[in-house]
Amino acid sequence: xxxxxxxxxxxxxxxxxLMEATLTCVARHGLHGASVRRITEEAGVTVGLVRHYxxxxxxxxxxxxxxxxxxxxxxxxxxxxxxxxxxxxxxxxFLRANLTxxxxxxxxxxxxxxxxxxxxxxxxxxxxxRDGYREFLSVLETLIEPVLIHHGCxxxxxxxxxxxxxxxxLIDGLWMEGAINSGxxxxxxxxDLITGAAERLLELPAGxxxxxxxxxxxTGHPINRExxxxxx
Amino acid sequence: xxxxxxxxxxxxxxxxxLMEATLTCVARHGLHGASVRRITEEAGVTVGLVRHYxxxxxxxxxxxxxxxxxxxxxxxxxxxxxxxxxxxxxxxxFLRANLTxxxxxxxxxxxxxxxxxxxxxxxxxxxxxRDGYREFLSVLETLIEPVLIHHGCxxxxxxxxxxxxxxxxLIDGLWMEGAINSGxxxxxxxxDLITGAAERLLELPAGxxxxxxxxxxxTGHPINRExxxxxx
DNA sequence: ACTAAAATTAATCAATTGTATAACAGTGTG
DNA sequence: CACACTGTTATACAATTGATTAATTTTAGT
Numbered sequence: 001x002x003x004x005x006x007x008x009x010x011x012x013x014x015x016x017x018l019m020e021a022t023l024t025c026v027a028r029h030g031l032h033g034a035s036v037r038r039i040t041e042e043a044g045v046t047v048g049l050v051r052h053y054x055x056x057x058x059x060x061x062x063x064x065x066x067x068x069x070x071x072x073x074x075x076x077x078x079x080x081x082x083x084x085x086x087x088x089x090x091x092x093x094f095l096r097a098n099l100t101x102x103x104x105x106x107x108x109x110x111x112x113x114x115x116x117x118x119x120x121x122x123x124x125x126x127x128x129x130r131d132g133y134r135e136f137l138s139v140l141e142t143l144i145e146p147v148l149i150h151h152g153c154x155x156x157x158x159x160x161x162x163x164x165x166x167x168x169x170l171i172d173g174l175w176m177e178g179a180i181n182s183g184x185x186x187x188x189x190x191x192d193l194i195t196g197a198a199e200r201l202l203e204l205p206a207g208x209x210x211x212x213x214x215x216x217x218x219t220g221h222p223i224n225r226e227x228x229x230x231x232x
Numbered sequence: 233x234x235x236x237x238x239x240x241x242x243x244x245x246x247x248x249x250l251m252e253a254t255l256t257c258v259a260r261h262g263l264h265g266a267s268v269r270r271i272t273e274e275a276g277v278t279v280g281l282v283r284h285y286x287x288x289x290x291x292x293x294x295x296x297x298x299x300x301x302x303x304x305x306x307x308x309x310x311x312x313x314x315x316x317x318x319x320x321x322x323x324x325x326f327l328r329a330n331l332t333x334x335x336x337x338x339x340x341x342x343x344x345x346x347x348x349x350x351x352x353x354x355x356x357x358x359x360x361x362r363d364g365y366r367e368f369l370s371v372l373e374t375l376i377e378p379v380l381i382h383h384g385c386x387x388x389x390x391x392x393x394x395x396x397x398x399x400x401x402l403i404d405g406l407w408m409e410g411a412i413n414s415g416x417x418x419x420x421x422x423x424d425l426i427t428g429a430a431e432r433l434l435e436l437p438a439g440x441x442x443x444x445x446x447x448x449x450x451t452g453h454p455i456n457r458e459x460x461x462x463x464x
Numbered sequence: 465a466c467t468a469a470a471a472t473t474a475a476t477c478a479a480t481t482g483t484a485t486a487a488c489a490g491t492g493t494g
Numbered sequence: 495c496a497c498a499c500t501g502t503t504a505t506a507c508a509a510t511t512g513a514t515t516a517a518t519t520t521t522a523g524t
Contacts, residue, residue, distance in 0.1 A: 008490055008501055030350055032264035036482060046503050047482085053501095057482060106352050114349030118262055119412055120342045130414035137416065165417065166429040169405030170398065176408075177401060180351055182362035184369065185397065197398040200432050240471050240520055268512060278473050279512085289512060 006045075015053050015063075017043050022064035027111045031061070031118070062124045065115045069132035072112075075103055077139050087146035092195050092209040094143055098171050099178060099190040109179035140164040144202065151204055166201055170194065238277070247285050247295075249275050254296040259343045263293070263350070294356045297347045301364035304344075307335055309371050319378035324427050324441040326375055330403050331410060331422040341411035372396040376434065383436055398433055402426065 009017070021043035025034040036057050040047050054060035076098060083093030097103055119129045141164040148155045148163075171194070178190045195209040241249070253275035257266040268289050272279050286292035311329030315322045329335055350357045373396045380387045380395075403426070410422045427441040 003488065003503060006490075006502055011501095014501085028353060030264070030353070031262055032266075034264075035480075037480085048484090048503065049501080051483070110349050110352045112349075113345045116408070116412065117342050117344075117346030117349060120338050121260060121262070126414070129412065130416070133409065133414055134416055161417075162421075162425055162428075165421075166402065166406070166425060169409060170402045171405065172409060173401030173403065173405030174398070176348070177365065177397075177404060180348065180361065182358070182365055184362070184366055185393075189394075189397075193394055193398060196394075197433055200435055201429055203432055235473060235518065238472055238520075246471090267510075269510085280473065280514085281471080283513070284471070 004046075011053075014045075014049070016067070018045075018049065018053060018060060019064040019067045022060055023068055023111055026061070026064070026114055027107045031114055034061075062122075062128070065125060066128045068108075068111060068115070069128055072103075072108070073132055073135045073139070076136065079103070080139065080143055087143070087150055088204075088208055091143045091147050091198070094139075095167075095171065095194050095198055095209070096191040098175055099194055104175055104179050104187070104190075106179045106181075109176055113176065137161075137164050137168055140168055147204070147208075148202065151208065153203060163202055167198060170197060170201070236278075243285075246277075246281070248299070250277075250281065250285055250292060251296040251299045254292055255300055255343055258293070258296070258346055259339045263346055266293070294354075294360070297357060298360045300340075300343060300347070301360055304335075304340070305364055305367045305371070308368065311335070312371065312375055319375070319382055320436075320440055323375045323379050323430070326371075327399075327403065327426050327430055327441070328423040330407055331426055336407055336411045336419070336422075338411045338413075341408055345408065369393075369396050369400055372400055379436070379440075380434065383440065385435060395434055399430060402429060402433070 018039070021039050022034065025039045025042055028034075029038065036047050036050055039060075040049060043049075050057060050060055054063060076094065079097030080090055080094040083090045102108075115125060116129065118125045120126070141160055144163050144167070145155075145160050148160065174190055174194055178187055181187050192210065198204075199206060199209050250271070253271050254266065257271045257274055260266075261270065268279050268282050271292075272281060275281075282289060282292055286295060308326065308330060312322050312326040315325030334340075347357060348361065351361045352358070373392055376395050376399070377387075377392050380392065406422055406426055410419050413419050424442065430436075431438060431441050
């Protein structure tokens with residue numbers, strides 16, 4: 001009987017491989033069904049490696065969670081950065097990115113929810129969540145600020161922060177319910193829905209986010225305000 | 233050695249007791265840590281009863297989830313019904329109720345998230361979630377409609393539904409992040425924050441929801457009002 | 465009070481869990 | 495090309511898991 005042939009991988013590659021297998025298994029079978037054996041099988045290795053690369057299973061799962069959060073915020077920030085243009089275009093792009101693939105993915109949302117459920121009773125998870133949330137809020141504030149200023153809206157740090165909190169809530173809620181979507185409405189209404197909602201939340205003129213630069217206006221919003229002449 | 237003395241309870245009482253113990257254990261230890269033994273110990277009975285009252289552990293957990301969702305929507309609807317007054321007051325009361333105790337409870341949110349994480353891969357959970365979500369959306373639409381009409385806002389079934397979807401997203405997101413809250417802001421800002429945000433989302437005049445009848449703007453306390461003097 | 469039905473306990477089962485350890489094999493270094 | 499290093503496999507192990515069954519106790523009906 002011969003042993004399984006294998007390959008020696010670098011620390012980074014193997015760790016990432018194990019974390020991704022962990023995420024896959026947690027998404028598929030939940031935390032209770034994500035056993036060390038299933039995870040290692042998914043990663044194509046044997047159980048011993050868990051101890052070798054992480055202290056324990058719990059340690060591996062915590063690392064996988066941090067890895068996920070990192071990826072999520074990185075993706076979101078990237079969407080914002082990618083949209084070079086007016087502040088409105090950037091904010092709009094960020095909002096839309098959060099409600100379209102690959103960001104709004106059922107598997108990812110399931111994962112996220114599963115981990116969130118552990119935040120309260122696991123200090124390790126709590127810290128990871130807090131950092132991710134702070135980062136997300138910060139990005140949002142950075143995007144909102146110039147838009148408010150550009151439109152001459154009432155502005156202060158507190159106002160900006162409150163807007164970020166509300167907008168973040170809106171994003172999170174729609175992201176979750178939209179991805180899990182129970183077939184109660186079509187998912188593809190969400191990008192337009194959130195840009196419209198954000199306009200009203202921030203009290204921007206209608207169309208400010210749904211048609212910031214080029215005409216990609218597909219919402220049914222009547223444009224009944226003029227107020228387009230603002231010096232850049 | 234004598235056996236444990238016990239009491240025969242009615243089917244309803246015992247089942248509820250077991251489901252509540254299940255929720256407690258899932259909240260505390262997660263789905264993976266909520267073993268039959270822990271649950272039955274929490275309920276003060278022995279393991280055999282699970283089979284007697286539910287077919288299996290999974291069955292018991294699904295029932296517990298449905299029980300939780302039922303309680304949640306019932307509580308929320310009740311908050312709305314309790315606030316007799318103008319449509320604005322009812323909507324405001326509903327919104328505030330969702331972001332204050334006992335509705336916004338960290339333990340409950342943890343539970344909810346944990347279960348949501350299973351919706352994708354467990355058809356039983358999916359059905360329970362869908363029904364709960366539909367119910368919640370329906371309540372919201374019912375509350376929004378008269379407010380829109382009363383203020384002469386542009387109104388149609390589609391508009392009303394979109395507002396309900398957005399508002400539901402906002403509630404869910406703030407409810408989650410607020411309850412889990414990572415200390416990044418005080419939780420008690422949320423009731424005022426959401427009424428303000430809802431005013432803008434629905435394009436109501438400022439103060440329409442934050443001061444619908446009497447001035448309860450900045451107090452943050454749900455006012456128990458005895459007399460309804462009705463201003464127009 | 466007696467009895468029968470049913471609720472509950474207690475004990476047992478095979479399967480699975482996470483962890484630990486020794487043996488092996490691939491890799492780079494001299 | 496032999497060597498040592500360590501990534502990796504394979505196996506073992508005690509603990510825990512969910513499920514099952516028989517024995518026992520409570521309760522309701524008469």
